[in-house]
Amino acid sequence: MSKFSYYLFWLAGGLVVIAVISAGITRHLRLRLLRRLKAVQVLDALARYSDWVAAQGRTPFFQGDARQEDSPLQQVRAIRKQWFPELSNETAEIFAVHARLIDFLWTQQMLRVSDPEAWLESDYDRQFMDLWRLHVLALNETVEKLRLVAGVADLGQATGETFAA
Numbered sequence: 756m757s758k759f760s761y762y763l764f765w766l767a768g769g770l771v772v773i774a775v776i777s778a779g780i781t782r783h784l785r786l787r788l789l790r791r792l793k794a795v796q797v798l799d800a801l802a803r804y805s806d807w808v809a810a811q812g813r814t815p816f817f818q819g820d821a822r823q824e825d826s827p828l829q830q831v832r833a834i835r836k837q838w839f840p841e842l843s844n845e846t847a848e849i850f851a852v853h854a855r856l857i858d859f860l861w862t863q864q865m866l867r868v869s870d871p872e873a874w875l876e877s878d879y880d881r882q883f884m885d886l887w888r889l890h891v892l893a894l895n896e897t898v899e900k901l902r903l904v905a906g907v908a909d910l911g912q913a914t915g916e917t918f919a920a
Contacts, residue, residue, distance in 0.1 A: 787906060793838040794905035800827040800834070801849075801894055808856065808890055812883045816867075817860040828853060841904045845897040852889045859886055 756764075804827035811817065828850070835842050859882060867874040 790838055790905050793834050794901050797831055797834050797839070797901060798898065800830040801897065803827040804831070805890070805894060808887065811856070811860055812880075812887065817864040839901065839904055842897060842900055845893070845900050848893040849890075849897060852886065852893050856886050856890065859883070 807827070831846060831849070835846050863874065863877065863879055863882075866877060
């Protein structure tokens with residue numbers, strides 16, 4: 756083997772190693788960017804869901820829990836399942852609060868229709884605000900953990916998402 760072939764062989768080997776490392780770095784950066792984009796989608800869905808919950812406190816009649824495929828909670832569930840399995844406990848808490856909220860709203864609706872006087876005495880606003888505080892707490896815990904797992908410290912500030920009680 757001549758010196759030229761020897762150097763050419765090592766140059767080609769070095770270029771292959773550089774190409775493999777470059778592909779690995781590119782893949783890592785692309786996945787990190789995709790996780791950040793998915794995190795923003797989760798934040799958007801949580802904000803829309805929070806708006807829906809807030810609206811339930813102001814509407815005179817409960818319309819029912821819309822369990823559509825494109826509902827914000829279904830979007831959160833789908834994105835979490837594929838991109839953020841680390842958020843399973845936090846999203847489970849959101850779904851638990853949601854179940855309590857739906858149960859409360861249905862109960863209040865039935866009480867309002869069947870016995871308006873008992874409904875007035877049930878202190879709807881205080882009970883709803885208690886559930887609202889649980890809702891906000893669950894959302895804020897999810898957002899904080901999402902910031903950590905998505906690798907973005909200012910994720911909420913970048914999108915303007917904060918949830919207040």
